[in-house]
Amino acid sequence: MSGNLYREMILDLYENPLNHGELDPNTFSHEEDNPLCGDVIKIDVLLDENKKITDIKWSGDGCAISMASASLITDHVKGMTIDEVMALDGQDAVDLLGVSNLSMGRVKCATLPIKTLKAGASTIQ
Amino acid sequence: MLNIEKVRQDFPVLHEPHHEATPLIYLDSAASSQKPIQVIEAMNDYYRSYNANVHRGIHKLSEAATAAYEDARVKLQKFINAPAAEEVILVRNATEGFNLLAYSWGGANLKPGDEVLITAMEHHANIVPWQLVCEQTGATLKHVPFTDEGMLDMEALNELLTEKTKMFSFTAISNVLGTINPVKELVAKAHAVGALAAVDGAQAVPHATVDVQDWNCDFMAFSSHKMCGPTGIGAIYGKAEHLNAMPPWMGGGDMIRRVTLEKSTYNDLPYKFEAGTPAIAEGIGLGAAVDYLNELGMDNVHAHEQAITSYALEAMSEVEGLRILGPQTAAERGGLVAFTLKGLHPHDIAQLLDDDGIAVRAGHHCAMPMHKIMGIGASARASFYVHTTTEEVDALVTSLNRAREVFRL
Numbered sequence: 001m002s003g004n005l006y007r008e009m010i011l012d013l014y015e016n017p018l019n020h021g022e023l024d025p026n027t028f029s030h031e032e033d034n035p036l037c038g039d040v041i042k043i044d045v046l047l048d049e050n051k052k053i054t055d056i057k058w059s060g061d062g063c064a065i066s067m068a069s070a071s072l073i074t075d076h077v078k079g080m081t082i083d084e085v086m087a088l089d090g091q092d093a094v095d096l097l098g099v100s101n102l103s104m105g106r107v108k109c110a111t112l113p114i115k116t117l118k119a120g121a122s123t124i125q
Numbered sequence: 126m127l128n129i130e131k132v133r134q135d136f137p138v139l140h141e142p143h144h145e146a147t148p149l150i151y152l153d154s155a156a157s158s159q160k161p162i163q164v165i166e167a168m169n170d171y172y173r174s175y176n177a178n179v180h181r182g183i184h185k186l187s188e189a190a191t192a193a194y195e196d197a198r199v200k201l202q203k204f205i206n207a208p209a210a211e212e213v214i215l216v217r218n219a220t221e222g223f224n225l226l227a228y229s230w231g232g233a234n235l236k237p238g239d240e241v242l243i244t245a246m247e248h249h250a251n252i253v254p255w256q257l258v259c260e261q262t263g264a265t266l267k268h269v270p271f272t273d274e275g276m277l278d279m280e281a282l283n284e285l286l287t288e289k290t291k292m293f294s295f296t297a298i299s300n301v302l303g304t305i306n307p308v309k310e311l312v313a314k315a316h317a318v319g320a321l322a323a324v325d326g327a328q329a330v331p332h333a334t335v336d337v338q339d340w341n342c343d344f345m346a347f348s349s350h351k352m353c354g355p356t357g358i359g360a361i362y363g364k365a366e367h368l369n370a371m372p373p374w375m376g377g378g379d380m381i382r383r384v385t386l387e388k389s390t391y392n393d394l395p396y397k398f399e400a401g402t403p404a405i406a407e408g409i410g411l412g413a414a415v416d417y418l419n420e421l422g423m424d425n426v427h428a429h430e431q432a433i434t435s436y437a438l439e440a441m442s443e444v445e446g447l448r449i450l451g452p453q454t455a456a457e458r459g460g461l462v463a464f465t466l467k468g469l470h471p472h473d474i475a476q477l478l479d480d481d482g483i484a485v486r487a488g489h490h491c492a493m494p495m496h497k498i499m500g501i502g503a504s505a506r507a508s509f510y511v512h513t514t515t516e517e518v519d520a521l522v523t524s525l526n527r528a529r530e531v532f533r534l
Binding site: 039 | 470471472473476477487488489493496502503531532533
């Protein structure tokens with residue numbers, strides 16, 4: 001059962017996302033998709049001279065889980081250095097969502113934003 | 126008329142306890158159909174009673190296995206009305222059929238300047254093999270667009286079919302739009318410019334009477350697992366004149382006549398294209414699936430699906446914000462309805478329906494280009510088969526309305 005999957009917080013974020021939009025100029029911009037479901041996410045990041053995230057925006061199209069995850073992860077990494085971002089993993093994204101019963105297929109939705117961010121970050125490391 | 130209550134008794138999976146309170150409502154037959162007990166038992170019987178390799182043994186078991194496997198080929202031949210059983214090449218699925226066609230026929234016949242024509246409503250299985258072989262041979266791949274109503278753009282087709290076209294490969298029924306294409310007319314148009322015509326029958330063979338001689342197509346591929354049969358087997362029909370002229374695709378045992386360490390000569394049809402030990406139990410299971418569908422009668426199967434689809438189109442249109450992809454009347458479409466729901470992503474729809482025991486597909490259904498053309502990333506799809514009831518469609522509608530409530534729409 002979906003249980004707590006569609007709880008208030010996730011639905012709220014689906015309706016009113018955080019950090020939604022684009023950044024121009026940016027230090028890097030990266031887009032990834034989930035070829036199984038067609039979800040697409042682009043993340044734009046602005047870094048300071050110490051490689052610390054000063055601003056971050058995301059845009060894209062996907063299900064409530066991937067969209068809520070994008071809001072939460074972009075909020076979570078503000079002020080982090082790139083090295084700190086690279087140390088994050090999929091479980092961190094799932095933990096931020098606060099859901100415990102994601103099926104294998106839905107884990108991919110939840111982790112798409114963090115994967116996108118890390119893939120982008122690895123291009124400037 | 127199908128006796129639905131009786132039909133439902135044939136499918137064990139429908140009576141398994143999948144969810145705590147609700148019975149399974151399986152609306153994903155277009156992805157893979159459920160299997161009747163007759164098919165499951167035919168496969169078990171082979172493993173239990175006469176398991177042996179085919180085409181090799183002198184012993185009794187091997188003879189029994191060979192007879193059952195070859196009998197399945199004859200059943201398939203009759204099912205699609207192919208002139209000869211040797212024109213039915215057994216492969217893994219429709220996808221492998223198209224790969225065989227693209228690599229063997231395409232590799233030997235395509236050259237720079239030639240064109241292969243497909244349509245914008247194809248499954249990836251009838252897109253990617255042609256992309257690969259065009260890249261290798263220097264031929265050009267073109268596609269026929271579809272209209273806003275989800276029908277093939279016939280004016281564009283007339284422009285695109287030229288003397289340069291060597292192959293026109295298209296689906297009989299779209300797995301997303303549900304569109305039933307005028308196969309016979311399309312084949313005739315291809316032949317008129319000297320091109321061959323290949324048909325993707327994956328969504329047609331399970332649901333209606335298919336007659337390859339009436340269509341006059343040169344090739345037609347389909348999968349067992351969408352027609353009550355097991356996974357791991359399917360077929361490509363080809364006219365013998367083409368199959369005989371084509372080089373083998375995969376090499377190995379069974380497909381040879383004589384082998385030296387330097388060179389081999391090849392077996393006759395259909396074995397020339399069937400290297401290695403085949404999927405024997407699956408072939409026998411597919412034969413049982415053909416028997417099962419024949420018993421129901423393909424005209425009855427088709428009539429039932431038309432009735433259910435017609436009912437579903439009307440019932441689903443009551444759901445606020447629901448957009449049905451493809452033709453809007455059942456007469457123009459097969460037994461599936463792909464849709465979007467405003468404010469709800471297809472993934473979330475499928476997840477919430479699953480809570481009510483309803484299985485639908487969500488995603489791009491192996492048809493990414495089609496979704497891009499329609500300006501959507503994905504869709505949800507409900508597909509129907511011989512065991513689907515109007516009560517199940519009602520449950521789908523109730524569940525869709527519940528999903529909207531969960532999303533505060």
